[in-house]
Amino acid sequence: MNILIVDDDEIARMSLANILHGLGQVALAEDGEEAWEKLQGGLRPEVCCCDINMPRLDGLGLMQRVRAHPVLHDLPFVLISAASDRQTVQNAIAGGVAGYILKPYLAVQTRTLVERVLRERRASESENVLVTRRRLAIGADQLGGLLGKLRDDAAECAAALAAGGDTDARLQRLYSGTLVLGLWRGTALLKDLLSRGPAGAARAKLTLDELLRLVERQLRELGAAPAHAA
Structure with a gap:
């Protein structure tokens, strides 16, 4: 499993999955709690594309849990937000996220960003x-x-x-x-x-x-x- 997409908006979730089709297997979660349950259950993505504003557990809350995990702590996060959340995303980037995607999605830019993050992740995990x-x-x-x-x-x-x-x-x-x-x-x-x-x-x-x-x-x-x- 390569990519985890976390968003409570089904339309946004499925649209992003379509944009990223072919980059690897995609797992979907409706909010941070469901994503955390999947990760605790053994899901090991190479990147997590995660909306910031979600019920139960938001994107930043999920990222905090992951950062405290003994194995998952370095999982790259690409945060998803509306344009009005830009300052929140910029603050998160300063805290160590791999990038951000603004809604509405721009397919080429979005795919290019996630491809880069996947490439960097794989290079850091193991030698060719x-x-x-x-x-x-x-x-x-x-x-x-x-x-x-x-x-x-x-x-x-x-x-x-x-x-x-x-x-x-x-x-x-x-x-x-x-x-x-x-x-x-x-x-x-x-x-x-x-x-x-x-x-x-x-x-x-x-x-x-x-x-x-x-x-x-x-x-x-x-x-x-x-x-x-x-």
Whole structure:
């Protein structure tokens, strides 16, 4: 799942989904509370396009919750507002949002903005698989094998965690593996987890789930890449 759109206005929500069609899979939520429930349930978008003014939980309230989450804290937000909310959006941008979209939507500008945010997010999460192959001087099959080993190690660590076993040594090896294979986001999350001492089960599970998502995406991109690195 790549894009989460949060807006209580169904027409606005569906219009934006149509504009962003083809950039990735889209998940929809009617307000911040529904979006938060989806995120708590395991939804992991690469960008959240979120209206500011909504019932139950508004866009800024959702962003505050996300910023306090151990894994989701760096999720890029693109805020949506009417032109009259421009100052509110500018203040939010100063607080770290990736951009804003004004209603009524301008399709080309809106799509270009979200494409940029997605591109920057993916670049910050992991190294391009062709770059990894060149850096390590290995073929696609070899890189696929290493990524598969990392995936298996992460799954075994998750199983050990669920069984109440000691996972610190496993987490250290996963940290080293993500560093070697260019999974920057996994490296950062594991470093943060390990820096806190003995890993708490809930936080460790969130980290391992995110690592598995990153590895699976790298494997998909490896399968879609040219057979011979340039």
